[in-house]
Amino acid sequence: MSTSLINLAYLVASALFILGLKGLSHPRTAVRGNLMGATAMLIAVVVTLLNQEIIGYGGILIGLALGSLVGAVLAVRIPMTAMPQLVALLNGFGGGASILVAGAALVEAVGLTDREVTSQLTVATAASGLIGAVTLAGSFVAFAKLQELISGNPILFPGRHVVNAALLIATLGLAAMVAVQPDEPLAYWGLVIVASVLGVLAVIPIGGADMPVVIALLNSYSGLAACATGFVLNNTMLIIAGSLVGASGLILTRIMCDAMNRSLTNVLFGGVGAVASQPGGGKGDEVYAGRVKSAGPDEIAMILEVAQRVMIVPGYGLAVSQAQHSVRDLANLLESRGVRVDFAIHPVAGRMPGHMNVLLAEADIPYEKLLTMEEANPQFEQTDVAIVIGANDVVNPDARTDPTGPIAGMPILDVDKARTVIVVKRSLSPGFAGIPNPLFAADNTLMYFADGKKALVDLITALQS
């Protein structure tokens, strides 16, 4: 196949990638969009295989077969609650592939072919190795945290900013060496190793609540690594596809940061969740003492008997107790009695952008019922009962009223404006921000102390009897 034909096919593939992402702007067209993306990838791979310069297919076929097998098993087996881990892992593999491809291209260019060693090649190789290694190592740490192989809490060690700064300088130094002295391949692999350590240390201090931001950012990096590899190989399709992913990850990173009213710098270096581990009991007593009313399933069932509009607010606790199916049963039961039930979803509910929507969709809750924060907030005043399940900081009215608090200005769900609020939670323990929640002590709030799933099952039983 001639170079022009190959490039034309790459153009078609690039266009399909863009159309595929465009398809994801609506649930109706999303499946087709994803298939377009997959088709684009197939075209790109097949056309590349037809490149006349390729002389050996054995290794390629082994790699393709092995990768397809592992990828397919992972994709089919993974439970939806573990989706963030899988995305983190896949990000890491993408970054790893970029490191290897750029490394191989460097070795070829400086010793094996007569390809001109331009500064574009060397700088892009350094960038690809650096971003790829941070992505690979950072993603594996994110995976380990989400899978709870290591603690999901922020792991802070003294002097970490100094160590990280030193590592960053070392990586940039090595990257400069790769760019200036490309014929010293050890500099490249040294860069990869040091950047990997940097990736590990950069993600380890970040707590579970900030994972949506980290995953989105690593997603962006994996795209940028592919993009840098495109500059190494002078391949426009890699540049286009990589940029699309880079842009997508950056947009999601910004949305997640906005939803927590925090800057990216603050997420990456602040270690906010770390405050949570410090004893903050004194202030909690002040807020809660003598004001918290708790209720059991029977009492709550009676309140729901007379409700006409119910808004369910799912949070992290729902995901942890895998209560998405029970919450669907509750919603169905209420609807069969003529109650209107909707779900209000905060952007950072769950452990990656949009994760809660996936969990609820898994339980067959129609996506029309999943309201965004903007859609839900004006409706709380007409809501008879708001049921909060395992959400804490995202419903804390302090965000509106206490301008000095750690979550001041964070956009929250205005649950407190509902006529009655029922909070399903195991205890009064603080959320990730480490502060008490005045909502729990409000006059119109009833606390239902129980594990999310068990609470829902008991409530359904009480409603049916």
Added chain:
Amino acid sequence: METLVFSLTIFVLAIFVGFEVITKVPPTLHTPLMSGSNAISGITLVGAILSSGLQYSTLTSVLGVLAVALATINVVGGFLVTHRILGMFRRKS
């Protein structure tokens, strides 16, 4: 130099297109957007196939095969899991 400017042009334009297209994705679809775009980042597979197949040396061939395997996991896993997620959104609508 000329190729660099050309590549940079493509890069900048693609970033703009990316922002335009992706800001229209609703929050409900953010997870499939992420897993789907993740699969697209496996486009490095194309480079991996070339490194592996050109067989300039044992080292580059081995690096290439490893890269092919990693990128394929990313591509196949990413598109399949996105399809699985989207199937859940479609079922009841």
